[in-house]
Amino acid sequence: GAGVSQTPSNKVTEKGKYVELRCDPISGHTALYWYRQSLGQGPEFLIYFQGTGAADDSGLPNDRFFAVRPEGSVSTLKIQRTERGDSAVYLCASSSNSAERGYTFGSGTRLTVV
Amino acid sequence: DAKTTQPPSMDCAEGRAANLPCNHSTISGNEYVYWYRQIHSQGPQYIIHGLKNNETNEMASLIITEDRKSSTLILPHATLRDTAVYYCIVRVPSGTYKYIFGTGTRLKVLA
Numbered sequence: 001g002a003g004v005s006q007t008p009s010n011k012v013t014e015k016g017k018y019v020e021l022r023c024d025p026i027s028g029h030t031a032l033y034w035y036r037q038s039l040g041q042g043p044e045f046l047i048y049f050q051g052t053g054a055a056d057d058s059g060l061p062n063d064r065f066f067a068v069r070p071e072g073s074v075s076t077l078k079i080q081r082t083e084r085g086d087s088a089v090y091l092c093a094s095s096s097n098s099a100e101r102g103y104t105f106g107s108g109t110r111l112t113v114v
Numbered sequence: 115d116a117k118t119t120q121p122p123s124m125d126c127a128e129g130r131a132a133n134l135p136c137n138h139s140t141i142s143g144n145e146y147v148y149w150y151r152q153i154h155s156q157g158p159q160y161i162i163h164g165l166k167n168n169e170t171n172e173m174a175s176l177i178i179t180e181d182r183k184s185s186t187l188i189l190p191h192a193t194l195r196d197t198a199v200y201y202c203i204v205r206v207p208s209g210t211y212k213y214i215f216g217t218g219t220r221l222k223v224l225a
Contacts, residue, residue: 043213
């Protein structure tokens with residue numbers, strides 16, 4: 001597609017529930033990133049995929065967070081047993097292999113845990 | 115990755131040049147300087163990047179000091195649509211390419 005698409009744009013869930021956030025990267029982009037942004041803060045790195053594999057998951061805060069990219073394109077960020085502190089905007093970005101020019105972000109999914 | 119320091123906010127009159135400074139005094143020799151901006155309710159948008167030479171594109175100019183310890187992003191004729199948070203990031207263009215964002219500079223362009 002023309003840009004990075006994230007769905008849903010907004011998600012409200014109850015504490016303790018499971019959620020999935022989807023990212024459709026730009027076609028042909030091999031690198032995919034997930035970031036999380038809290039109010040008033042800059043985006044915080046979560047995980048990086050090169051192709052199908054997670055090359056760097058050092059930013060995932062704990063084992064309730066997991067992400068997959070089974071066919072090397074669409075990625076899903078999964079959060080188990082959601083907590084109110086998980087409320088944030090979750091951003092996805094993609095880039096070509098070299099990424100020297102930077103990467104393209106989606107508009108994010110705003111997750112609210114009530 | 116090196117840490118960057120930016121003023122939390124700036125104002126600029128519409129039509130004037132906006133000069134956004136960034137300090138990165140611990141930058142390493144192979145680390146690039148990247149600038150992104152984030153307009154309300156959108157994801158960050160790539161603006162420009164450079165290593166040691168000044169760079170210009172259709173959006174902005176990037177001036178990097180000779181010792182590379184600081185840089186300035188210049189928007190030559192700011193418009194209301196340039197109101198956004200601007201992030202300065204330094205990173206090595208290899209490995210995971212991940213960015214470490216700070217809190218950026220909130221630029222407000224005034225009519």
